[in-house]
Amino acid sequence: MAPLMLFVVSMAQFIDIMNGSSMTVALVDISKALGFDSYSTQWIISAYVVTFGGFLLLSGRIGDMYGHRKVFLLGQIWFGLWSLVISFSTTPAMFCITRALQGIGASMSVPTALGLITTTFPAGPKRTRALSVFGGFGAAGAVVGLLLAGAFISSVGWEWIFRFSSIFSFLLFVVGYVAIPVIPAKAVTQKIDVAGAMTATSSMICIIYYISTGSASGWASVQTLPVLIAGLVLLAAFFWIETRLVKNPIMPFRIWRLRNFSSAFVAILFLQGQFQGFTYFTTLIFQNVMGYTSMQTALAFLAHSLFAVVTFTILGKVLPKYRLKPFILTGFGFRCVAALMFAFVQKSTSYWTLPFLGLLVHVIGLGTSVLPAQITALKDAQNEDQGVVGALYSTGMQLGAPLGLVIVTLISENSVDVKMGETPVEEVMKSYRNGLFGVVALGVLGAVITAFMMPNTVPAPPAAASAPTTAPVENSTDVATVATVGAAAAVVDLELDEALAEAAEKMEMV
Structure with a gap:
């Protein structure tokens, strides 16, 4: 059932990312249909x-403690339910509240999906191929979301974006209930770190709120600055609680001592910031410079989606054989080249020259950077920490995306004062070009930091994939037990070899 389980968790990733990316195209239509004003429009995305981002750490740790299967399936039901409710929204308040509740469901699914993969597939080629499939579905979802949004908006309406997500979430729950194996409950159930959970979740909500709304409301306004201060105070309280008060912290600090994880976390901040900035400006270039409609923009990204599936499939077979750090650095370079290619697009530029080739180059960069970074992040973590490691990695993605977008949009907006409908297209493109230069700068800085921080570790040996697999290890005691049994087996093999050699000598003498 492992292949079917992998398909279920990968489709969950696909639906989640597809749902989010579709908002890029649907933003204007939803805003007009429900009566959002210019200030509140940002909450179509920010509420989610x-x-x-705020509930990722809590959901990941609950999955580690009480079972990834339970939390994942609950997340599918929750996500599907609120996706359906969103589609019937009649006011901005109803849309934002239900969209926020939908985000909680996604926070249950993503880290536990990674936990299910890493505890099912042994470290080495099998896990790398599984993560490449998972990453490929995510990359495809990011672009298919744009395509489906354009199709739905031009035909049956934006509501069907959420109804489509709801239908698939319920189907994934049914298939996942059968495909995901039931692991026996632990003999001793640990108590959840309530104080750590509350302070971690609250601080992340406040910080992500500030990053998401600061550019629209003002970084030092009364709507944002007090929230940031509260978030930093709660974050400090969280660190104090985790290090001084609790024996079973919601975020074990030992995982930050893993160089592979900590360096991959920093890398994904820059990679996701690059991705968000690239997608944002390429969408604007297609619509505001080249004059594409929403549907034409979605079709323009179709090559990106299809090529992503091919690229991630190939990388799944290639990556297990080589060190991952050179791939990540190469990926940064490809994505910088893709941004530069779009920076020189003009109104008269043909799609099949710079835009088409730029999208293909970006896919290569996406595959050779994000997928190896994800594998590196999960590489050294123990099984009982896989959920929280996956959650922190996803949190890094959620922090990196708005941070990167804020940086590149500030560069773009401060260079040219763009007033849509009034500013000439050439000046509009100049603003977007400067934003894309900011995307390149993020990539260069990220590559330099990754080069210094990330260890250039050797790939996992193929023997790890071919060795007999046991039930997923649930805690450190199980790890010690497995290690002891393995050592005893090695001793027995050695003694048996010596005995056979001695018997051979005696037979030869006879």
Whole structure:
């Protein structure tokens, strides 16, 4: 059932990312249909991002303690239910509240999906191929979301974006209930770190809120600055609680001592910031410079989506054989080249020259950077920490995306004062070009930091994939037991070899 389980968790990732990316195209239509004003329009996206990023750590740790299967399936039901409710929204308040509740469901699914993969597939080629499939579905979802949004908006309406997500979430729950194996409950159930959970979730919500709304409301306004201060105070309280008060912290600090994880976390901040900035400006270039409609923009990204599936499939077979750090650095370079290619697009530029080739180059950069970074992040963590490691990695993605977008949009907006409908297209493109230069700068800085921080570790030996697999290890005691049994087996093999050699000598003498 492992292949079917992998398909279920990968489709969950696909639906989640597809749902989020579709908002890029649907933003204007939803805003007009429900009566959002210019200030509140940002909450179409921010309401989801705030709760998704805020609850990731809590959901990941609960999955580690009480079972990834339970939390994943609950997340599918929750996500599907609120996706359906969103589609019937009639006011901005109803849309934002239900969108925030939908984000909680996604926070249950993503880290536990990674936990299910890493505890099912042994470290080495099998896990790398599984993560490449998972990453490929995510990359495809990011672009298919744009395509489906354009199709739905031009035909049956934006509501069907959420109804489509709801239908698939319920189907994934049914298939996942059968495909995901039931692991026996632990003999001793640990108590959850309530104080750590509350302070971690609250601080992440406040910080992500500030990053998501600061550019629109003002970084030092009364709507944002007090929230940031509260978030930093709660974050300090969280660190104090985790290090001084509790024996079973919601975020074990030992995982930050893993160089592979900590360096991959920093890398993904820059990689996700690059991705968000690239997607944002390429969408604007297609619509505001080249004059594409929403549907034409979605079709323009179709090559990106299809090529992503091919690229991630190939990388799944290639990556297990080589060190991952050179791939990540190469990926940064490809994505910088893709941004530069779009920076020189003009109104008269043909799609099949710079835009088409730029999207293909970006896919290569996406595959050779994000997928190896994800594998590196999960590489050294123990099984009982896989959920929280996956959650922190996803949190890094949620922090990196708005941070990167804020940086590149500030560069773009401060260079040219763009007033849509009034500013000439050439000046509009100049603003977007400067933003894309900011995307390149993020990539260069990220590559330099990754080069210094990330260890250039050797790939996992193929023997790890071919060795007999046991039930997923649930805690450190199980790890010690497995290690002891393995050592005893090695001793027995050695003694048996010596005995056979001695018997051979005696037979030869006879």
